[in-house]
Amino acid sequence: xxxxxxxxxxxxxxxxxxxxxxxxxxxxxxxxxxxxxxxxxxxxxxxxxxxxxxxxxxxxxxxxxxxxxxxxxxxxxxxxxxxxxxxxxxxxxxxxxxxxxxxxxxxxxxxxxxxxxxxxxxxxxxxxxxxxxxxxxxxxxxxxxxxxxxxxxxxxxxxxxxxxxxxxxxxxxxxxxxxxxxxxxxxxxxxxxxxxxxxxxxxxx
Numbered sequence: 001x002x003x004x005x006x007x008x009x010x011x012x013x014x015x016x017x018x019x020x021x022x023x024x025x026x027x028x029x030x031x032x033x034x035x036x037x038x039x040x041x042x043x044x045x046x047x048x049x050x051x052x053x054x055x056x057x058x059x060x061x062x063x064x065x066x067x068x069x070x071x072x073x074x075x076x077x078x079x080x081x082x083x084x085x086x087x088x089x090x091x092x093x094x095x096x097x098x099x100x101x102x103x104x105x106x107x108x109x110x111x112x113x114x115x116x117x118x119x120x121x122x123x124x125x126x127x128x129x130x131x132x133x134x135x136x137x138x139x140x141x142x143x144x145x146x147x148x149x150x151x152x153x154x155x156x157x158x159x160x161x162x163x164x165x166x167x168x169x170x171x172x173x174x175x176x177x178x179x180x181x182x183x184x185x186x187x188x189x190x191x192x193x194x195x196x197x198x199x200x201x202x203x204x205x
Contacts, residue, residue: 018184021047026181026189031095031114032061033083033125034075036104041116041125043098043108044072047182049084057156059084059136065148071104076152080138081123085130086179092188094129099185122158131177133160171196 008016027047034042048062063073076082087095094112102111109116115128119135126133136154143150165173175191182188 021185022183022187026183029087029095029180029182029188031085031087031098031127031130032072033085033127034072034081035079035124036071036075037078038105040105041107041109042071042075043112043114043125043127045087045095045099046072052153058139058153059134059156060151060153062144063150063152069101069104073150073152075124076138077141079123082136082154083122083124083126084134084136085127086132086174086177088129088131088178088180089190090178091127091129092180096186096188119158119160126160131162132172132174132179134158
């Protein structure tokens with residue numbers, strides 16, 4: 001099967017979205033926690049999260065065009081902070097439900113049964129059930145003019161994970177933590193580590 005740019009333009013919206021978000025393969029699934037200036041906590045699932053640098057540690061995520069119901073983006077712009085909370089199979093259905101469009105004054109924690117966890121000195125909420133929780137502060141927002149989306153760049157300020165889950169080389173055993181990945185709008189995957197290879201060097205093939 002060959003799908004051309006012309007074919008993509010003719011597709012209905014939902015099938016095109018499902019196809020487009022599946023093309024890169026499974027991506028990390030995180031619940032983004034923010035807090036409105038009114039105090040209401042907000043949770044939204046994102047699968048566009050990616051590592052951008054290690055000194056400082058930067059993480060980016062892409063958000064769709066800014067409209068009045070984009071509560072996550074508005075809250076980040078207002079407070080300059082947010083959290084990333086990895087999703088496990090135990091809370092998957094709750095996390096998926098967070099993609100529903102709740103009014104701004106309704107907290108997804110209350111609507112889905114997830115537990116809000118507050119860390120001292122950090123404004124946005126964490127998800128208590130998540131095994132890997134990250135706090136970030138806003139570094140910059142890059143406008144992607146091609147489709148009116150934005151790349152939100154955050155600096156990691158805190159990492160909260162279980163003891164003994166960081167290896168001597170700094171890597172995390174995400175399979176042990178049980179974190180999930182996703183494609184499309186509704187398809188989820190577990191992680192299985194198949195290998196850990198040595199650092200590649202040209203002189204040592």
